[in-house]
Structures are given as C-alpha cells and as structure tokens.
Amino acid sequence: MNDSVGSGTGGVLDLRGANLHCGRCSHDFGPAAAGWKKRTLVRERPMAGAGGAPYRSRGHVLLRTFLCPGCGRQLAAETAMKDAPILDDRLHTVPAG
Numbered sequence: 001m002n003d004s005v006g007s008g009t010g011g012v013l014d015l016r017g018a019n020l021h022c023g024r025c026s027h028d029f030g031p032a033a034a035g036w037k038k039r040t041l042v043r044e045r046p047m048a049g050a051g052g053a054p055y056r057s058r059g060h061v062l063l064r065t066f067l068c069p070g071c072g073r074q075l076a077a078e079t080a081m082k083d084a085p086i087l088d089d090r091l092h093t094v095p096a097g
Helices: none
Strands: 002-005 013-016 019-022 028-031 041-046 061-067 074-081
Antiparallel strands (some): 013 019, 019 028
C-alpha cells in the first residue's frame, strides 16, 4: 500500500509499509511513528521582516525549514523561538478495516 501524506499531487511524504519516504526522490526517513524531522536537513533563519512589519522580531523568532537530504525538497516548515526544540511531528498509522 502506498499512501501520500500531505497535500498536492505526488505527496510530500509517501507512506510505504511502516516507513516514510520523500515523495520526490524516495529517500527513506524511517518509521512513520518516529520523529522524522530529525532525519532532515534543517535550515533556520530569523523571521525578522520576513512577512513585513508584523514579523519584526529582532531575530528571536525563527523560520525553520526541513529539507530532504536526498534531493533538497522542502518537506515542512515551522516558526519557533530561538533555542526551542523542534516540534516532534509523527505520523501514526491506523490499520484499514
């Protein structure tokens, strides 16, 4: 069974058996029930001015982007305070039936 996770055609992440894979290059991120973001390339940059005046944050609010190490595709993004832990997104599968 091959289910697409996320929106858009082709899926950002594909569920194959119990593992998540990049929807573009098939890089294996391991078990879907585990924290997959720790297996990505993470880019952090200050939100300061990123969205205009409302985001003037002096650099203590970050935009984190999570990229596939196989092809560089952006898989997810989050905003966070500097030094805050990465959100532990997990996909829990439910057996069909």
